[in-house]
Amino acid sequence: MTTRRAVVTGASSGIGEATARKLRSRGWDVVAVARRAERLEALEAETGAVAFAADLTSDADVEALAEFLDGTGPVHSLVHIAGGARGADRVEDGLVEDWQWMFDVNVLSAQRLVSALLPQLRRAAREGGHADTLFVTSTAAQTAYAGGAGYNAAKAGEAMLAHALRLELNGEPIRVIEVAPGMVHTEEFTTNRLGGDKVAAERVYEGVLAPLTADDVADVIAYALDAPGHVNLDLITMRPVAQSAQHLLARGPLRPRGEGGLA
Secondary structure (H helix, E strand, O other): OOOOOOEEOOOHHHHHHHHHHHHHHHEEEEEEEEEOHHHHHHHHHHHHOEEEEOOOOOHHHHHHHHHHHHHHOOOOOOOOOOOOOOOOHHHHHHOOHHHHHHHHHHHHHHHHHHHHHHHHHHHHHHOOOOEEEEEEEHHHOOOOOOOHHHHHHHHHHHHHHHHHHHHHHOOOOEHHHEEOOOEEEEOOHHHHOOOHHHHHHHHHHHOOOOEHHHHHHHHHHHHHHHHOOOOOEEHHHHHHHHEEEEEEOOOOOOOEEOOOOEE
């Protein structure tokens, strides 16, 4: 049986890097895609994932990626994790350039990749029985919150792209999977969102018992991709137990009600 090959975007850090590592440990061939070539090269040396540096907001870079993949083997899975947030402003105070960047990296990058790689995914499905597209969105795509409108809108746009794609591919053996994490503590996401302010970023997680980690999300992604080919996990919403909803977050120990616990 041919080893399955996945294209993992955002692979230079966080969930993308963890997913590339996880899939390699489970026997997948992986093409790791991100902008930072030096990080990808280190990942390649350590795991055997093939590094490909690309800016997914560039049509030329996405075309180059598609050409590289076409010449080096089949593409069984597109795992689109690259994305991000900028700012935590009210709608009236938001910077248009931040909103444009979020739409480009979260939504238009997904459209570019689907458009460029779908012919190769179809070929792999024809030869191997099925293929996958998987998009990591966010619970921000499901529930708005004050200060999050730009990111809410961008991730909701990416989620709608996935939902529409699933309908458009009906009748083809190509799964469309969406993984929507809640609070995930990674090395860069919140720091980048808050303009590099590491102190403010750490305050977001202060007192929260066991936020999700990049490895937690990677485990779920690998599970979804390794499920039998006829099983499509349309939407997986995952949160830490301390986060019951987007707006409801427990800080401090989690204790059962009653004796020695909550009143």
